[in-house]
Amino acid sequence: MAIEPLQMSKGMTESIEKEIPLVTVKGLSKQFGSGCEYCSTPSHEEKEGNRCKHCGSIWAVRDIDFELYPGEILGVVGESGSGKSTMIRSLFLDEEVTNGSMTVSTYNKGKINIFNASAQQKRYIRNHVMGMVYQNPYLGLRMTFSSSGNIAEKLIAADNFHVGKIRERASELLDKVEIPISRMDEPPKNFSGGMQQRVQISKALANNPPLLLLDEVTTGLDLSVQAKVLDLIRSLQRELNVAMIVVSHDLGVIRMLADRTMVLRQGLVVEKGLTDQILEDPQHPYTQLLVHSLL
Amino acid sequence: MQTAENRWFETTNYNFAFLDEGSKREIRRKTLKAVAIPGYQVPFASRELPIGRGWGTGGLQLTLSLIGKKDCLKVIDQGNDDSVNAVSIRRLVMETTGVTTTEETGEATLIQTRHRIPEETLREDQILILQVPQPEPLRRVEPSEEVTRRQHAEMDYSAKWLQLYENIVKWGNITIGADYPVMVQQRYLMAPSPIPRWDNPKIHQANYLSLYGAGREKKIYAIPPYTDVVSLHFEDYPFEVESFTGKACRHCGSTHTFLDEITDERTGEKLYQCSDTAYCKKRQKEQRGTEVSHGN
Numbered sequence: 001m002a003i004e005p006l007q008m009s010k011g012m013t014e015s016i017e018k019e020i021p022l023v024t025v026k027g028l029s030k031q032f033g034s035g036c037e038y039c040s041t042p043s044h045e046e047k048e049g050n051r052c053k054h055c056g057s058i059w060a061v062r063d064i065d066f067e068l069y070p071g072e073i074l075g076v077v078g079e080s081g082s083g084k085s086t087m088i089r090s091l092f093l094d095e096e097v098t099n100g101s102m103t104v105s106t107y108n109k110g111k112i113n114i115f116n117a118s119a120q121q122k123r124y125i126r127n128h129v130m131g132m133v134y135q136n137p138y139l140g141l142r143m144t145f146s147s148s149g150n151i152a153e154k155l156i157a158a159d160n161f162h163v164g165k166i167r168e169r170a171s172e173l174l175d176k177v178e179i180p181i182s183r184m185d186e187p188p189k190n191f192s193g194g195m196q197q198r199v200q201i202s203k204a205l206a207n208n209p210p211l212l213l214l215d216e217v218t219t220g221l222d223l224s225v226q227a228k229v230l231d232l233i234r235s236l237q238r239e240l241n242v243a244m245i246v247v248s249h250d251l252g253v254i255r256m257l258a259d260r261t262m263v264l265r266q267g268l269v270v271e272k273g274l275t276d277q278i279l280e281d282p283q284h285p286y287t288q289l290l291v292h293s294l295l
Numbered sequence: 296m297q298t299a300e301n302r303w304f305e306t307t308n309y310n311f312a313f314l315d316e317g318s319k320r321e322i323r324r325k326t327l328k329a330v331a332i333p334g335y336q337v338p339f340a341s342r343e344l345p346i347g348r349g350w351g352t353g354g355l356q357l358t359l360s361l362i363g364k365k366d367c368l369k370v371i372d373q374g375n376d377d378s379v380n381a382v383s384i385r386r387l388v389m390e391t392t393g394v395t396t397t398e399e400t401g402e403a404t405l406i407q408t409r410h411r412i413p414e415e416t417l418r419e420d421q422i423l424i425l426q427v428p429q430p431e432p433l434r435r436v437e438p439s440e441e442v443t444r445r446q447h448a449e450m451d452y453s454a455k456w457l458q459l460y461e462n463i464v465k466w467g468n469i470t471i472g473a474d475y476p477v478m479v480q481q482r483y484l485m486a487p488s489p490i491p492r493w494d495n496p497k498i499h500q501a502n503y504l505s506l507y508g509a510g511r512e513k514k515i516y517a518i519p520p521y522t523d524v525v526s527l528h529f530e531d532y533p534f535e536v537e538s539f540t541g542k543a544c545r546h547c548g549s550t551h552t553f554l555d556e557i558t559d560e561r562t563g564e565k566l567y568q569c570s571d572t573a574y575c576k577k578r579q580k581e582q583r584g585t586e587v588s589h590g591n
């Protein structure tokens with residue numbers, strides 16, 4: 001780690017060194033297409049782009065490294081097509097990665113690269129270790145089943161087979177995301193977009209995972225609804241101390257939520273650091289462009 | 296007795312038990328695999344038979360591949376030995392094998408059945424063969440075969456449980472009547488075929504072999520003797536069989552069998568009778584026998 005010890009008090013260095021990352025990702029790459037001899041490894045050159053001139057394959061995500069600490073919110077920002085969804089889908093094991101490793105300290109003491117876990121282990125991880133909130137609620141919810149049933153599915157996957165207890169937990173979760181308990185057995189298809197995202201969040205949190213992944217949760221919602229959902233996410237993070245990776249094309253969303261931020265462009269991380277620092281003093285021309293358009 | 300004149304076709308042109316030896320061996324191999332992995336659906340190359348698919352051809356292929364000259368066959372359709380379906384299956388097997396058939400559960404070595412398990416407890420030396428229309432217990436909640444195969448591999452049955460949960464939310468209890476899903480040996484979710492819930496407890500730790508054949512869906516599965524078979528249930532919503540409290544069979548007076556409800560056309564009165572007709576007849580005979588022996 002590139003820490004300048006002289007600029008920090010002794011206590012601070014110690015506390016940083018002691019804390020173990022919840023998530024460690026190394027060399028995460030994902031290629032779409034079969035690839036060819038010219039694109040067998042992802043280029044780190046920004047100029048080269050992410051699309052192979054010879055075979056058309058795309059390195060949607062190129063050699064991403066990061067660490068996420070318990071209870072921290074990491075923002076990932078970038079324009080459409082920069083690889084944000086591919087990255088987060090890879091982390092949630094929706095997408096088979098091409099290269100890389102991911103460890104989670106609470107799963108097998110962080111000793112297993114979960115990208116290589118067995119299908120059964122992956123299922124366990126998706127039910128217990130992380131939750132996902134998709135931009136499109138149709139991907140995360142069974143729209144015609146009851147809302148409580150959507151949560152029940154997660155609880156059942158974690159071996160809860162007592163209907164009374166399942167319903168108790170479902171109402172507790174729905175209450176947390178401000179869905180009236182009187183509507184817990186209504187299907188999400190009856191709900192507004194903002195409410196659907198709330199149900200998705202409560203479902204993702206059903207088994208108290210230490211990590212929540214959110215892909216453009218507020219994109220497409222009315223501005224007033226967006227603000228409320230963002231408030232909810234922040235208060236949940238404080239209350240439950242759950243770590244989050246928040247992906248958005250909107251730097252405004254990232255500014256509201258993220259402690260640290262990575263800027264993604266054509267699958268490459270072009271800048272990363274504390275969100276405040278990035279906003280105040282962006283280094284990369286692309287980040288400068290993003291920040292200036294925000295002002 | 297069947298005579299050569301009223302045979303459907305010239306059986307001498309066919310192999311013993313209609314199927315050729317290669318096909319029978321292949322089905323037996325798949326059956327052995329099914330026995331080795333209780334509750335797991337083994338794909339097999341379903342053969343053409345002179346009976347339409349969906350009319351018990353899965354069960355029939357199992358019967359034909361297993362039957363030997365010394366076997367005695369019983370065929371039941373919804374508890375009844377006399378339905379058109381049961382009769383035509385029995386005739387086909389009889390004419391192509393010459394084996395004896397019976398309606399007495401105790402006499403049979405092979406019992407092919409649709410929608411019921413006999414009331415009389417079977418013995419270790421008997422084999423029960425069930426006709427299966429839909430072998431996939433997850434099909435109602437997941438249309439894709441690729442996905443259900445993965446769900447079985449990963450033991451991912453939460454979608455089925457969710458169906459039960461939704462039942463309870465909507466109707467206050469689990470509303471599945473026949474073909475109530477079971478967990479086999481704590482591993483595979485299995486469709487017991489459209490038997491009433493009444494019959495589910497019979498397959499748990501049964502002392503005989505049950506084989507399930509789905510001809511149209513090309514699947515074989517099995518429950519070997521002494522296998523755990525548990526009907527899905529929530530801790531606070533126990534599994535329950537149909538209740539016939541206060542009802543009795545109008546023929547044999549039974550209060551411990553699965554009863555069919557019929558309406559008397561003249562009086563409009565609701566009447567009940569054993570669905571397992573062979574068992575009912577046996578009881579009636581025994582009751583008459585007792586009366587007679589009193590006279591002696």
Ligand SMILES: Nc1ncnc2c1ncn2[C@@H]1O[C@H](COP(=O)(O)OP(=O)(O)O)[C@@H](O)[C@H]1O
Binds near residue numbers: 032084
């Ligand atoms: N399933 C796929 N097949 C082929 N290319 C894909 C697929 N998914 C994404 N891509 C490509 O990968 C790149 C990154 O896409 P995506 O991760 O969706 O970006 P973002 O979420 O930042 O908009 C894009 O060039 C996109 O076209």
Ligand SMILES: [Mg+2]
Binds near residue numbers: 084086216
């Ligand atoms: Mg996206």
Ligand SMILES: [Zn+2]
Binds near residue numbers: 040055
């Ligand atoms: Zn290429």
